[in-house]
Amino acid sequence: MATTPDSLEEVTLASLSTENLYRELLSRVGEDPTRDGLIDTPKRMAKSMAFLTRGYTMDASEVLHNALFDVDYDEMVIVKDIEFFSMCEHHLLPFFGKAHVAYVPNGKVIGLSKIPRLVDMFARRLQVQERLTRQIADAIDEAIDPQGVAIILEAQHLCMMMRGVEKQHSSTTTSAMLGVFKSQLQTRNEFLSLVRRVG
Numbered sequence: 001m002a003t004t005p006d007s008l009e010e011v012t013l014a015s016l017s018t019e020n021l022y023r024e025l026l027s028r029v030g031e032d033p034t035r036d037g038l039i040d041t042p043k044r045m046a047k048s049m050a051f052l053t054r055g056y057t058m059d060a061s062e063v064l065h066n067a068l069f070d071v072d073y074d075e076m077v078i079v080k081d082i083e084f085f086s087m088c089e090h091h092l093l094p095f096f097g098k099a100h101v102a103y104v105p106n107g108k109v110i111g112l113s114k115i116p117r118l119v120d121m122f123a124r125r126l127q128v129q130e131r132l133t134r135q136i137a138d139a140i141d142e143a144i145d146p147q148g149v150a151i152i153l154e155a156q157h158l159c160m161m162m163r164g165v166e167k168q169h170s171s172t173t174t175s176a177m178l179g180v181f182k183s184q185l186q187t188r189n190e191f192l193s194l195v196r197r198v199g
């Protein structure tokens with residue numbers, strides 16, 4: 001029976017363990033994967049990659065389970081300076097920074113500790129900063145149907161800092177504004193001034 005080179009390669013790659021793929025990768029960059037310092041590296045890389053992309057195994061309804069509460073409160077809820085670490089989908093290099101999350105409730109709130117978990121769930125996937133920003137906003141919007149949601153992400157991208165342009169201090173800001181944060185200038189400005197306040 002004839003086997004085409006293409007299908008042969010497919011079967012071979014898919015049947016390799018993640019560890020073996022990383023071992024091959026180490027050879028390709030010119031290293032000797034059998035030397036002492038590298039012997040366990042493929043195992044560590046596989047484990048690390050699984051951790052850094054664990055967001056794929058989670059969804060918002062699971063994260064927010066039992067953490068949505070009925071309230072009689074319609075002032076802005078704001079959670080500032082949420083540290084996040086993600087990986088850019090173009091280079092698989094980290095980007096990281098702070099997320100600021102706000103919403104104006106419409107009868108329901110989210111348990112405060114769940115907001116950072118929600119950010120983390122989307123950050124632990126291959127991302128672009130714009131989509132990450134939008135996904136956090138949409139998830140909150142869907143979960144509690146608030147009067148509005150606002151998200152700001154400030155991040156540094158190692159793919160910009162370590163390679164190519166090497167802009168060491170550049171940071172990228174993205175935002176998503178829904179509902180009253182989009183339609184009411186006063187609400188949006190209140191959020192922006194709260195985010196910019198030091199401490």
Ligand SMILES: [Zn+2]
Pocket residue numbers: 088089090091092093157159160
């Ligand atoms: Zn990149």
